[in-house]
Amino acid sequence: MPVVDQQQNYKLLSLTESDGKTVMKFQRSIGSCDENDLPITNLPMKLIYAYGQNDNITYHSTRRGRKELNLLKYMPRVNPPNSSFFDITMVNFTVPAKQTHYHCKIMRAPTFDRKQHIYRIEPVITNFDLVHHLLLYRCPLTVTEPFEAECFTGVDRECMETVALWGVGGGAFEFPEVAGLPIGGNVGDFFYRLEVHYNNLNKSADRVDNTGLRFYYTSELRQHDAAVLMTGLAVAPGYAIPPKAKSFLTYGLCDTAYIPKVLETPHDLQVFSVMLHTHLAGRKVRVGHFRGGKQIDFLAVDENYDFEYQEVTNLGKTKTVKLGDKLLVECTYNTENRSTLTWGGLSTSDEMCLAFLFYYPAMNLSSCISLPNAATLISEMGANDTANWVNMMFMKTWNDMSINQYQQTLKRIDQLVVVTNSNNNGSHNKGTLPDLKVIPSAPCMSGCATKSLALLSLLLCLAVQWASL
Missing domain, CATH: 2.60.40 (Immunoglobulin-like)
Known part of the structure; x- marks a missing residue:
């Protein structure tokens, strides 16, 4: 008890x-x-x-x-007038009998003569024991045909602007009354890519799935168009988390000063909600907010991250991210029960460190992420090339001292910061990681x-x- x-x-x-x-x-x-x-x-x-x-x-x-x-x-649930809904889902897809499978389907959304605002998004999950997470991306206008196959094998790689997402354990998401996701009218006749990550631990065969998302929309337009920006550590095998680590930190940097390099008319972001995402080794996620070289706030914090419970959450108040501000996504991992390296990647047994920011007014912006400079990392660790570095990582004796040295190296070296717009035009720049500190709380005053x-x-x-x- x-x-x-x-x-x-x-x-x-x-x-x-x-x-x-x-x-x-x-x-x-x-x-x-x-x-x-x-x-x-x-x-x-x-x-x-x-x-x-x-x-x-x-x-x-x-x-x-x-x-x-x-x-x-x-955030209360609302039912505005002149509202309805549509679904974007898989259709009778047979899940492969393998542990990890990403399936992608490119399709049109319903068309509308005039712009509508999506005000609520609900998951439509057929198999809760198989579906780990799903995302809906808007495709650039260069994508003009339907497509369905395993993800990252074809034209689906061009559709990278996040529109909506759901993670295991999450529920419906409500937009604030001042903003909605635009669809129809002058928004354009876009195709969309639905990506579903199936985590089939038992490698079950012949499981049919119709998972997707339900979008509630209204013709009563709100003040602002909303959008989603992906920030954090680039999902790539260019970094590794050592085994036997009680608390290992990784960082992803978004430097908004580079947004004008990919957009003609950029502006500040009014962030109202966030979804934090790691995989099984994740224990904490913090998003630090920096301005003028100093940390001014935490945009979001989850000190007790739970892989089985991932949800888009309301921040409670709108937070302004000005052009020139930096956002640092810090993830804490525990790999004490692992005997080999954990790589950044797509599988549930791999790791991610991401923060999806819901903001307004919308911009034609896809992502603002970073990755440790591979050439600098290889050189700092005394390796000759990538193959030599990978072999060094596998052969290394990992203990508290070597884990700390590696973590400090990742933190110290320069980072490759990449900002990408909706048309997949990117700006590649170098940056350094600021120090993330705990902001002291105000003195306690009882009721x-x-x-x-x-x-x-x-x-x-x-x-x-x-x-x-």
Whole structure:
């Protein structure tokens, strides 16, 4: 049983049961000044819950769940007038009997005479045990024909502007009332690429899948067109995470000063939501925000990253990223249970370090990512060429000292920073990684110490369909 907190800072307001639903309403100070309580901040937080089959308090077994919310500014579900939806999915696709498979399908979206705004995106998942994540990309106008095959084997590689995404454990995503994803009208007659990552651990055969996304749209246009920018560490085998590491850090740099090199009319980004993404070894993800050479904020933080729970989360307030600012995506990995190198790559057993930023007003921008300069890394580690470096990495004795030395080398050397627009025109530049620090929190003030600190009321609603006895 959980240990009872000696200092109770929660006050029960009501508790009701009706029609198979239990509704509990309680309140707690935003800052309780209790070392055993987490402060409620403007960053998304994970809520966990568990329930039993009756009023006896016993072990809940599998009757439990979790939800990531921004408690200070929850994004409510809306139903605007003149709305409808369409689906973009796979159609009767037979999943190959192999552990990792990326399947891509290029198709047209429904056409509209005038522009519409997408205001909500929901996953349509046929096989939850097989689908790891999926993305929808907008293709450049040079892509004019449908296509379906294993990803990265053909024209699908040209479609790289992220429009929507879903990760395992995630749910529906709601856009703020001031912005929506544009489709139809003057947006253009684009093709779209649906990419589904199947993680078939048991290598099951003859599994048919119709997974995809459902898009709710309205003709009542919002103030801004929204878009998605991929930032972080380039997904490539050019970096490796050593085994036996308790806490190994990698970094991806986005320097927005290079955006004008690929866009004629760039502007600041108003970031309102983010999705953080690593694979099985990931433990933490932080996105540092730098301006004028100094860290001014964390754009997003997840100190308890869970591979089984990946969701687009509302930041709670819109954060302005000015042209010239730098964003540093830091990922922390644990490979203590691994005996060989973990490479950057597509497989679930490989690793990624990405942050997808939802922002407005939209720009024709695809990605802003980086990778350690391979030539510098090879030279710094005393290798002659790539093959010699790879062999050195495999033969190296990895312990705390060698792991730390390698990590410091990756952090110190110059980075290749790549900014790409919607037409796949890229700007390649060199950059250095800034130091990411923890910004001190304000002094704690309990709810009883000041009237200006209002009590936060939380409504936790658990819908439980009781099994008939």
